[in-house]
Amino acid sequence: MTTTQEALLPGTRRALLHRIAVAQAEGRAPSLVAAVVRDGQTVWHGARTSVDGHGPDESVQYRIGSITKTFTAVLVMRLRDEGLLDLADPLEKHLPGTGVGEATIAELLAHTAGLAAESPAPWWERTPGSLRPELSDVLGEQPLLHPVGRRHHYSNPGYTVLGALVEELRGAPWEEVLRNEVLEPLGLHRTSGQPVTPHAGGWAVHPWADAMLPEPLEDLGRMAPAGQLWSTTGDLARFAVFLARGDDRVLSAESVREMRTPAAPAEAADVLDGVTYGLGMQIQRQGGRLLVGHSGSLPGFLANLTISVEDDVAAVVLANCTSGLLLGAVGADLVRIVAEAEPRIPEPWRPLREVDPAVLDLVGQWYWGTHAFGLRATADGLLSLAPLAGGGRRARFRANGDGTWTGLEGYYAGELLRPVRRADGSLSHLDLGSFVFTRQPYDPEAAVPGGVDPEGWRGIG
Structure with a gap:
């Protein structure tokens, strides 16, 4: 995928730059990098401040946190499409002995399996994954907080379980399967489990002072399928095209459409915002526009991938700070700016090739x-x-x-x-x-259940 900056009008490019400049300045991010995709191509890239003394480009890695879950969901959907599992299968059928085996694969994908949001202490994002070598260490003594299938409750351990399922059915480590089946076919050569130079460092910014503190960069171990990956705006732009259109080398257009379809009820707090969840993808209606994708965060990093399939526009936004920025709002604004300033040109009308x-x-x-x-x-x-x-x-x-x-x-x-x-x-x-x-309202010549009054239509007389 090549970057064609000229594809957008100068006024649109300036509006995009202004939006990320405001976000970086007001959010006090050490660096922020963004990309916009339209019609299957990266049409804009922007960055503010520097990483190791130079402006970050589309090849600089940032940690993407829970966007990793969408990659894991793609692997599970591939298993389904190959007939190795059914989404309605209980986990116990394929991965016995977890203690959460009554949950179905679909419920795990949609965060409706009733699992806890986090693993037991200590705080898993800031401690080595070696502290949780087994699934039982991730799930804990009470893995289920809610009845299975009754409500949407976001769960990091749930995606750890799905990663273990992939390893069980493929007979290989999760990251190896991901590289062979998704990253390499899609050309995501700068997406990896460990950071590869050039990459940003993760920072915490003091809430009451313009001071920074480096965040630890932990290997998540067993919990890698929930949030381990590092990536770039260039790679995530390619991934956005795949999530919008599919790629038969990885998943068909029909299967990625299924991932983008609501599969979980909205939490009560999210109903007014129209937020729900599909199979590994967040779904939100904002300003009349249906947006899909995923957000991510780990100490020192924030990430967001937002796609409007109808507008054929997507945005990627990455920053190396723990908090202070609402990247979901930034991503939605980048999509809106392009979609409204330069509306999608519809495909030309063409007649049927054959008339039946x-x-x-x-x-x-x-x-x-x-x-x-x-x-x-x-x-x-x-x-x-x-x-x-x-x-x-x-x-x-x-x-x-x-x-x-x-x-x-x-x-x-x-x-x-x-x-x-x-x-x-x-x-x-x-x-x-x-x-x-x-052909006519209650046509008496057709077999209308209950029959049609033989006197037909009448007035009040």
Whole structure:
């Protein structure tokens, strides 16, 4: 991936620089580095102050903390796609004896397994991983704080367990599997478990004085799958493109879309912010824009990866300070600046390559009771159902090859759309998950459940 600074207008580039400059100055970060991706390419890179005396570029490593969890989730999804596990499997089926075996793989990915947020003392982020050599040391005597599957409760030990699952099914260390199956195929050559020069040092900034203190850089050991990785804006920009589009060498577009789909209820405190969690990815609606990605922090470092799939814009922001910056807000602002200043140019409309008479027979206006809908055949081979006025259920449908169609999203996700024909082959109605759609409101010629009054429509007389 090449950086093409000219791809953005000068005014947009200045707005991006201003945003990170304000963040670095007000947040008092020793250094801050950011990148913006659009249309699959890095189109802007910016940095403030220095690392070891020079301005950090897209190859300088920072610790990325919990963004590591998204990488671990990708490995688990690969195991699922290969048929080595099902997301509904209880952990005990593949990794027995943990004490949390009733939790499913999906629940662990979505932080709904009921596990504690942290490992038992001492504070794991500031102490050597050698203090927790076994899973039992990470999980402790009381690993479950909540009923399994009942609520979203963010858990670092939960992703340690998922890393152990990867090692069990692959027969190799987590980091080795990650390098072979994700980092190398995607070209993330500057992402690693240990820092590789050039890299930033981690600092704590005194809350009441402009003074700094170096933070310890601990190897997390068993807990590495929850937060060990170091990376760069260049590598995370490539990773953002993968999370938005997929890459068949690693995960299909359909599987990364599944990761970006809400899989956990929002915590009560997050409901107003529209924050929820998918399978290894944080999801938030902000300013009418759906943002996905992940944040990360470890002593001395903050990190954020934010993606707007609809705008095809992503932002990476990294800083080497323990606190003081809300990088999620910075990342969201960088995405917004580009998306609003230079809106995405839509793909040109193109007609269908082939016209199927049977599909043309389906399209047009339909009624669910008295609600009017339009069914349209699109150039990507799908059917699109949407209300003709006001709000209502909408979905796209994929052909099954036998005349039926399966819903891809919303209320009708997974539901079957079946054209029902009369004895002479003419189209009578559509059956959508048992709902009957007719060409006219309550068409008496169609098999409407409950029948249609034979006197038909009338006024009040």
